[in-house]
Amino acid sequence: MFELLKTSGNARRGRLTTVHGVIESPFFMNVATSAAIKGGISALDLADVKCPVMLCNTYHLHIRPSDELIRQMGGLHAFTKWQKPLLTDSGGFQVFSLAKLRRIKEEGVYFSSHVDGKKIFMGPEESMQIQSNLGSTIAMSFDECVESPAPYDYVKQSTERTTRWLLRCKTALDKLNASETTLNKNQLLFGINQGGIFKDLRISHMHEIAELDLPGYAIGGLAVGEPTETMYEVLDYIAPEMPVHKPRYLMGVGTPSNLIEAVARGIDMFDCVMPSRNARHGTVYTWQGVTHITNEKYKTDDRPIDTECDCPVCRNFSLAYLRHLFKAQEFLSGRLAVLHNLYFYNTLMERIRGAIEADDFPQFRAKYSLLLGQKR
């Protein structure tokens, strides 16, 4: 159940209630692809970085260790010891971005595993079965994420197929949720809007999937190569077409600036590999902009990453120490930088929520939207 608590312009402050707990929105989901946040972070660390939702990947977990195994171990919550809400991706995006030799048919996608080349078939029913086995709080529908740019005719054909796949997803998950042996009988299905950067396809697709009255809706197929301004234009016209009383999830986005700008356009949920991937490569976020830990200027810098940050890393370690860890390729470098970046992202969302509540969001946006994208 989603409650819309307050708005500020198009920005929304809401609350999503699930069987695994209540989530205050807007929020950012922390990506744990293979049931672990890369960088050596376990579910036990996530409270320290104020993580509201963990996101795991259907595609990866299906291949290894397999969803059947995870189900046998009691589902993802029991397996990972994460007790709060958990979202699973559908596998759609990975099939299109990682898998080799894929063939898209009406029934689904045939592809080879990126791990061992094994031939795999995944369609809407398979994706739902896998996510049901994983027992996540929120399951995402199986879609095709079309790369950008793509020709209009192909996007149209693909989007229509994604609609048909969504119907099959709903039928399949309803059936699974009704089964006595299902781990999470309250598993929620979110639909995904596609349509590339074509306004008429985006809007007609949104209207079609909204008719299913699903518990939430996502916008897919953005931040896949198009200019940032184009992504904002799509949000400008698609968000008003989305159900008001359902959470809106912009998939795979983005930079701190992207999050602020998307919230300003009415988005409630995000996920992105950026804070964790960049952290592992030495790029960290601060309230004065992004910076590279490995820069020589930090060689003897005794200050924390961000003097305004009170994360466990900034309370204890200096830039000089972190730079050393990166140069020495110590495993700890990634772990500490990831903890900081996740704390930063989750705190950013917390401050956005606070700003909307305090009727201060326009000022917050004006102050930070540009600043957070700049180099410190």
Added chain:
RNA sequence: GAGGAUAUAGCGCACCUGGUAGCGCGUCAGAUUGUGGCUCUGAAGGUAGUGGGUUCGAGCCCCACUAUCCUCC
């Protein structure tokens, strides 16, 4: 003590029959958007161990010295 080999960027190497030096790693800087612990882009950095000779011209050919390595006694 004798014989042989090598000396070129911080490190490891290349430059074919002599025409004023390239590569990898590292360093420095920048990318990175539903994560294959990646990947990509750009920059700085050497006048070739030292001295001399041959030549219009030497990293390359010759001599001496120095250093290092290998083998033998």
